[in-house]
Amino acid sequence: MVEWKMNRETGVLDRMDERQLGYFFDVDDTLYDHLTPFRKAVEAVAGVNEAFPYEAAYHRMRYYSDLLSLELGGAGAMGTGSPMEEMRRSRFQLALAEFDIELSMEQAAAMQAAYIGCQYEIEMFAGARELIAELVRAGHVVGLITNGTGEHQMNKIRAMELDGLIPPAYQFVSGVVGWDKPDGRIFAHVNEVTGTLPANSYYVGDSWRNDVVGAVEAGWTVVWFNHRGTAPESEHQPHYTVKSYAEIAELLL
CATH class of the missing domain: 3.40.50.1000 (HAD superfamily/HAD-like)
Structure with a gap:
């Protein structure tokens, strides 16, 4: 046809x-390799050592990123501003909490900043x-x-x-x-x-x-x-x- x-x-x-x-x-x-900036950000803020399961934590971060993004209507609806920044902080907090690392909002914001800072390298x-x-x-x-x-x-x-x-x-x-x-x-x-x-x-x-x-x-x-x-x-x-x-x-x- x-x-x-x-x-x-x-x-x-x-x-x-x-x-x-x-x-x-x-x-x-x-x-x-998307794991590289994640690893650098976690190391910089959480101060974990080589034994930390970075790959497993990275997968959970991506899971929460997709989930929270979907709840906000997807990338096209989020744009920029507070909802986007809150989503980006929350994905780190939720993911690392599963590995017994509790992040404050300030720490999560610092981790997101470190993550973005090296994402283009x-x-x-x-x-x-x-x-x-x-x-x-x-x-x-x-x-x-x-x-x-x-x-x-x-x-x-x-x-x-x-x-x-x-x-x-x-x-x-x-x-x-x-x-x-x-x-x-x-x-x-x-x-x-x-x-x-x-x-x-x-x-x-x-x-x-x-x-x-x-x-x-x-x-x-x-x-x-x-x-x-x-x-x-x-x-x-x-x-x-x-x-x-x-x-x-x-x-x-």
Whole structure:
């Protein structure tokens, strides 16, 4: 069956190329190690030692971040100001309380400040940039889909110097688009804008809830970047599970 999409510039229908492959990547903890700024922030404020279970605490922080963000209406609704700052403090308080560290509001604010302060000191995972560049050279549609506020996420993308590889029009930030993963509308929006079809779209991401669940339900092919060895959280089935960019490159290229 031939599918069509409306060209927003010309106002006419364009035929969608059924052969066009689209490769899309999550940002946080998929393109770069998101644990690094978390670890630095916890060390700076809580003064814990090497034995502290940073990875487990990090997962709980991301859990509360998603939960509290959803309660506030998602990244598109939060914007900036008090609700956003309170959410960012609370996620640290709730997560670390599970590890017997009680943070005052002042400590949580200091931890958030330290976290943001080093979040843009980004070093991409080995092989990530090379893979993206190779997919672009091969003529595929390549893009990013990430949850968060526009300015915050775009600062990370710029820190990784990805504008030269991925067109800004293919950088989809939930706070700008209006829907947070795993909402299927953000994946449908990406297909519409890029002229790709769900059946020919691949998504690489680390988050089970946001990336695996969201992309599977959108009808995309899902590559779960499970580099932290976490357990599935539902009955959804990623098409591929990998632990390194060497594996991802072997699969996609």
